[in-house]
Amino acid sequence: MAIPKQESLPNSPIFDKNRSGFNPQTGIYHSLHHLPKHHIIPSHPNLNTATYVLSQFPPPEQAETKVALIYSATYYRLTYSQLYKSITSLAAGLYHGLGVRKGDVVFILSPNSLLYPTICLAVLTIGAVITTANPLHTEGEINKQVHDSGAKLAISCPEQIHKLYSTGVPILLTSKEDSNQLSVEELIQNCQALEIPEVKSIQSDIAAILYSSGTTGTSKGVVLTHSNFISVFRLLKWSVDVSKAYDDVLLCFIPLFHIYGLVFFGLGLFSLGNTIVLMERYDFKGMLEAIQNHKVSNIPAVPPVILGLVKHGGGGYDLSSLRRVGSGAAPLSKEVVDGFRKKFPWVELRPGYGLTESCGAATFFASDAEAKARPASSARLLPGFSAKVVDIETGLALPPYREGELWLKSPTVMKEYLGNEEATAATIDSDRWLKTGDLCYFDDEGYIYIVDRIKELIKHNGYQVAPAELEAILTGHPDILDAAVIPLEDEEAGQIPLAYVVRAAGAKLTEDQIIQFVANQAAPYKKIRRVSFISAIPRSAAGKILRRQLIVQCKQQQPSKL
Known part of the structure; x- marks a missing residue:
């Protein structure tokens, strides 16, 4: 969805906060959803x-x-x-x-x-x-x-x-x-x-430490409390009530070690009495078989899975039981959303947005009609959430249709990064606003649109890959003088890591050798997939890699899809 140009906005900068959730006096967007009393977290400290x-x-x-759990492969x-x-x-x-x-x-x-x-x-x-x-x-x-x-x-x-x-x-x-x-x-x-x-x-005690690359740099321990988790579970219950999604049979192929899998399938859904069909790992055919054999009605998924359904359909399997598909971990393109709805018109598609640092929660579509009307949106803020859109240059809070960094505040926001005061201070300000590192804007009805990532993470098949981590491996090679890693758009995986490498004088290092060198030291999803050799890595006066220049250069070198 194109953002209206400034001159096409109303002459007055005032937006109806009852429709947009935006308060021009504070610069804060408030959720337009309200949590009924029976969904509010009990105050008992020992909970x-x-x-x-x-x-x-x-x-x-x-x-x-x-039935709480069914193992898909054995029917146990x-x-x-x-x-x-x-x-x-x-x-x-x-x-x-x-x-x-x-x-x-x-x-x-x-x-x-x-x-x-x-x-x-x-x-x-x-x-x-x-x-x-x-x-x-x-x-x-x-x-x-x-x-x-x-x-x-x-x-x-x-x-x-x-x-x-x-x-x-x-x-x-x-x-x-x-x-x-x-x-x-x-x-x-x-x-x-x-x-x-x-x-x-008690609720303020630590419940989990989940590792995420955060807004920049190498992996850090996200400290989540019992209060964070319980807050998400209450929102999960609320979402089921407003969606009338009772007694769903849900399929889990999302890794349970990931915040998305842990919050839904490792913990939260058992508080709703759902039945979960569990796969050890994702494979497309296995997913289709599980939907057919176990009459699955709901799949929380990620964009590559939805893209697979768009491209390959049901593969001859009976998917008539399917009623809802959620999407998280990365934004869905409008083309993929439209393609999915055309191929599966009876299935509700509900994209959402969240981070490990917000315990996997942030936005939600309360109805399929809302989602259909705004295919490029990541929905509205969940109850209890507030947001700011902060101008990257000035630090000012921005009104609807103005792009800036998304800041979030809610009871689900992490306590801190474990043992890392500097990273915590850079991510959570003194008023407990979480700086997401994502570029976004709100429309005048409170729907959020994630435009791009300010942070330097690469999202590969829903996993977060930190360029700094790969750069550290690359520069450890004796024949590599300097290196920078950027995201390269990929239809299947979302993004893949591309390395720009400066070879030492006289070095004969090849692309395949570099790819294998990194593969020996990193998890498969972090592997370098492409290498481009360059004479010098562009850097600022302070020595910071100017990735945006490399991204622009890379796009100019890619052949047109037209």
């Missing part, structure tokens, strides 16, 4: 994530038969009653058997599994803190996160355990396999009779 979620489970007579089902017993047994085992205490950090390294939600909720039940990692990460990346988070215990699937030996942290396997190592399965089986002592975790 924490686990006690809240478990208190919302179906009553015992329903929990015996109500876990009822809410079984899930509850697994959580409490594992919590008792962690406390009595392994000595995990309130405030201890537990590192989780596993792909999606039926045990993942049990592990998360059990850890939180005893007041410990979860930190999650991508199984694709290298041993070095995992070692760094374990020590940065201060983890006292690691829980790992058997296939990844070798990456943890160098950390020196005790390891608990998810399943027994052929190892003599203690497993989660054993603790659940052997600790059912043990009682969990009362642990007084």
Whole structure:
């Protein structure tokens, strides 16, 4: 959607704040949605994530038969009653058997599994803190996160355990396999009779440390509290009520270690009594089979998945049960949205926006009609959210249709970056405004449009890739003098990392050699996909890489799509 030119706006700069949510006196946009009293977070100080979620489970007579989880590949089902017993047994085992205490950090390294939600909720039940990692990460990346988070215990699937030996942290396997190592399965089986002592975790206590590259630089630990999570769960319940999305069967192929997967499928949806069909990892055919075989009605997805549905349709599978598809992690183009609605006219498509630093929440479409009317928008602010659009040059708050950096404030905003006062101060100001690093504008009815990323992150298939991290690897090569990494637009992945490299004099380094060099030191999704050789990296007087110049240069060198 094109932004109206300044001269086409009303002569008066005053916008109706009842329609736009914008207050010209303060420069603040307020949510046009209001949270009913029964959705407001209870003020009880001892309320924490686990006690809240478990208190919302179906009553015992329903929990015996109500299915909480289905493993897509095997059809194995876990009822809410079984899930509850697994959580409490594992919590008792962690406390009595392994000595995990309130405030201890537990590192989780596993792909999606039926045990993942049990592990998360059990850890939180005893007041410990979860930190999650991508199984694709290298041993070095995992070692760094374990020590940065201060983890006292690691829980790992058997296939990844070798990456943890160098950390020196005790390891608990998810399943027994052929190892003599203690497993989660054993603790659940052997600790059912043990009682969990009362642990007084309060809402301001830390619940999770999730690693994100933030607005710039290398990965940082996003500190999320119990209050952050509970705030999101209450918004999730509100969204279900306004959408009339009761008793949905949801498909999860999103990684549970990611904020999007964790908030929805690892924790929050169990407070609504939903049934979740779980895939270990995403594959397009497997997703279609799961929708057909399990009568899935709702998919929270990411843009590459939606693009696949647009390009390939249902592939001959029966997708008639599908009613809703959400989209997050990156913006959807208008072309993809229009293509999806044309191919699946009976399915509601609800794009949204959120960050790890806002506990995955920020905006929401309350109806499909709203989403259809504004295909380029990322919806309106959720209840309890406020926003500013801040001019990048002047720091002034801007009215509707003016582009600037999006700042957010809500009960879901993170506490801090772990042990990093400088990064925290650069991201959260003294009034607790979260600077997102995203360029946006609001229209005169309170809908937000994400225009571009000010921050330097590359979004590859929904993952965040920090250029600084790849540049550090590249410049570690003896034949590379300097390097800069920028995003290159890609239809399938959204963006791919492209490296501009300055070779040492006389060096014969090739593109393939550079790509392999980085691949040996970084997770697969972080890999350099393209290399361009350059005589010098453009930098400011202060030495900062002028990425925008490289991005413009790259676009000029790309052949036209027309």
